[in-house]
Structure formats: structure tokens, C-alpha cells
Amino acid sequence: MTDHEIVDSSFTATINAPLEKIDIPKWCFSLSEKEYQGCSPAHVAAGFTTAPDGKRMSINVEVIGGSLMVQHYVETLGQKDHLILESVSDIFTPSGRTTIHVLWELSVKAIDAERCEFTNHVRSKATGEFMAFLDRQGIPFDVFRAQRQPMSIAHNQGETPFFAASIERAALKN
Template identity: 75%
Template sequence: MTEHQIVDSSFTAIINAPIEKIDIPEWCFGLSEQEYQSCSPAHIAAGFTTAPDGKRMSINVEVIGGSMIVEHYIETFGSKSHLILDSTSDVFTPTGRTTIHVTWELSVKDAGGGKCEFTNRVRTFATEDLLNFLARQGIPFDLFRAQRQPASIAHNQGETPLFAASIERAALGN
């Protein structure tokens, strides 16, 4: 799948709370829609449910690079300091609907002095659906990737410190 990777973007921010007060899965699966919206002007809606196999699931709606994306994140790994979510996400573009695969990874590590370093990593990959969608339009994958990366990277860079602030509020109970 790495040959069809679109983006691998990772940014960090400081959380002013001790690591023992952080619980990323609890934050993620309890995130109110208003709190999610406060973490980026591109965030439209959020909710949580369970997947058919009983795993926790976060549903996020956002607009990146002019395309609305509905993400169906299923928890694939979860500990208080590390969460990995995978989604085959619906992408609504001006030329139609397709899908991409997104892996969203959130983690914290102790930075000393009652602080943590938060990392927000997002990796996206082309699905067969996306490759066929691009081929029908005569768009080479490399061109699509080059055009998609700046918007995705900028989005991740902008939301990372706001996610960190939200996790900090949750950890400190305010």
C-alpha cells in the first residue's frame, strides 16, 4: 500500500499536563461536536459509535482542499498514551464521490516538568476506488498526490496544536 501513499504528515505540540492525566482514547471517543469544531475551521461534525465487530468508532466530517471527507475511524490500537485509528473514508469532490484510506495516529510522551509532547500523524493511501476514479478522469496518481499533499499537510499542521489544547483541557478537567 505504501506505493499508493498520498500523504504522511506528522506534527507535534506541547500539552501542559502530566502524562498520567492523559487518556487519548477517552478524549477521542468522548469528543463533543463543538470541541471537535474548535480544533479546526475545516471540522464540520463528529460523533462516535461502534463498528459491526464491536470496536470503538469515531465519525468525523471535515473539508480538506475543497473536498468534504466523511471519516469512519475504527480503533486498531488503544492505550492511554497512544491511539491508532483506520478509516476507509468517503471523499466528495466536484467531479464525484470516491474513497481513500486514512490512518490517524495520536500519541503522547512525557516531556518532563508535568508536560507531554503530543504527536498527530496522518497517513493517507489511495484505494482501488480512488485509482479507478482518477483513471476515468485521466489524472495521473503522481499529479493527484502532488496536488493533495499541501492541503493535507497544512490541515494537520493547523489542527495539531488545537487538538493538544483540547486534550490538555480534558486532562485537567476544564
Template identity: 80%
Template sequence: MKENQIVDSSFSAIINAPIRQIDIPEWCFSLPEKEYQGCSPAHIAAGFTTAADGKRMSINVESIGGSLMVQHYIETLGQKDHLILDSDSDVFTPNGRTTIHVTWELSVKPIDEHRCEFTNRVQSFATDEMIAFLARQGIPFDLFRAQRQPASIAHNQGETPLFAASIERAARRNN
């Protein structure tokens, strides 16, 4: 899928809490909707459920670059300091509905005994459905990628410090 990659962006922020108090999956799968909304003006709604196979799932609704996205993030790695989620997300554009594959990776590593570095990495890939959707409109994939990247990268950059602050608050409650 690398040839269909749209974005690979990663940003980091400091969490003022010891790593032993941080549990990213617990934070993610119990994040109140208002807390999620407070992490970006583009965040509309969030919830959690399970996939058909019983894996935990985070449902996020947000608007990025003028497109409404419904993300169905399924946990593929769930460690206290490292969470990887994959989603075949629905994208609602002015020209119709399509899908995009998104991998969301959150991790922390200790800086010292009182602080951690949080990293928020988002990778997105065009699905076959999206490639066909773009082709029907006469939009070259490279043009779409070039136009999509700035909005996606800016979104990730803006939400990263706010996610870090939210994880920090959760860690303090875990103390």
C-alpha cells in the same frame, strides 16, 4: 499500500499536563462536536459509535482541499498514551464520490513530570476505487498526490496544536 500513499504528515505540540492525566482514547471517543469544530475551521461534525465488530468508532466530517470527507475511524490500538484509528473514508469531490484510506495516529510522551509532547500523524492512501476514479478522469496518480499533499499537510499542521490544547483541557478535568 505504500505505493499508493498520498500523505504521511506528522506534527507535534506541547501539552501542559502530566502523562498520568492523559487518556487519548477517552478524549477521542467523548469529544463534544463543538470542541472538535474548534480544532479546525475545516471540521464540520463529529460523533462516535461502534463498528459491526464492536470496536469503537469516531465519525468525523471535514472539508480538506475542497473535498468533503466522511471518516469512519475504527480503533486499532487504544492505549492511554497512544491511539491508532483506521478509516476507509468517503470523499465527495466536484467530480464525484470515491474512497480514501486514512490512518490517524495520536500519541503522547512525557517531557517531564508536568508536560508531554503530543504527536498527530496522518497517513492517507489511495484505495483501488480512488485509483480507478482518477483514471476515469485522466488524472495521473502522481499529479493528484502532488496537488493533495499541501492541503492535507496544512490541515494537520493547523489542527495539531488545537488538538493538544483540547487534550490538555480534558486532562485537567481528569485531575
């Protein structure tokens, strides 16, 4: 495994709103902290800002598998029905601080005139810093990956229907 993929998980949920009313980037970059927290018990805080190059950023703080993560998601694609965010996320563990690379992709496609299918796709990969972090502790990457995957997949699966419901509420307000 040359790219050191940790997790690749994707889940779907139905949004009861027409495609033309949905705007995922608008939802993401105006998501209140309370609304974000309501999408998972692991969600601690959320906000938005801009990267040094002016691109929009979503800052998310969550706890997965007992580790605090601070995600600095930079928008790499922002279409009403498709948003791709990339982050070199900070992870705070009992053994210290490190980083992982996370790609978060949110998309919708019409099912019919009044409903859409929402997809929440999350991929994470080890950074060089992370590989060195594991090496210093004598933890083989495959062992870490096998332990981390179930927690990350369960988190994504749990938050997906709540994100869909939040996007639906935002769409129906428009």
C-alpha cells in the same frame, strides 16, 4: 510507488499536563462536536459509535481542499498514551464520490513531570476505487498527490496544537 501513499505528515505540540492524567482514547470517544469544530475551521461534525465488530469508532466530517470527507475511524490500538484509528473515508468531490484509506495516530510522551509532547500523525493511501476514479478522469496519481499533499499537510499542522489544547483541557478535568 506501489502502495499509492498520498500523504504522510506528522506534527507535535506541547500538552501542559502530566502523562498520567492523559487518556487519548477517552478524549477521542467523548469529543463533543463543538470541541472538534474548534480544532480546525475545516471541521464540520464529529461523533462516535461502534463498528459492526463492536470496536469503537470516531466519525469525523471535514472539508479539505474543497472536498467533503466523511471519516469512519475504527480503533485499532487504544492505550491511554497511544491511539491508532483506521478509516476507509468517503470523499465527495465535484466529479463524484470515492474513497481513500486513512491511518490516524495520536500519541503522547512525557517531556517532564508536568508536560508531554503530543504527536498527530496522519497517513493516507489511495484505495483501488480511488485509483479507478482518477483513471476515469485521466488524472495521473502523481499529479493528484502533488496537488493534495500541501492541503493535507497544512490541515494537519493547523489542527495539531488545537488537538493538544483540547486533550490538555480534558486531562486537567480528570
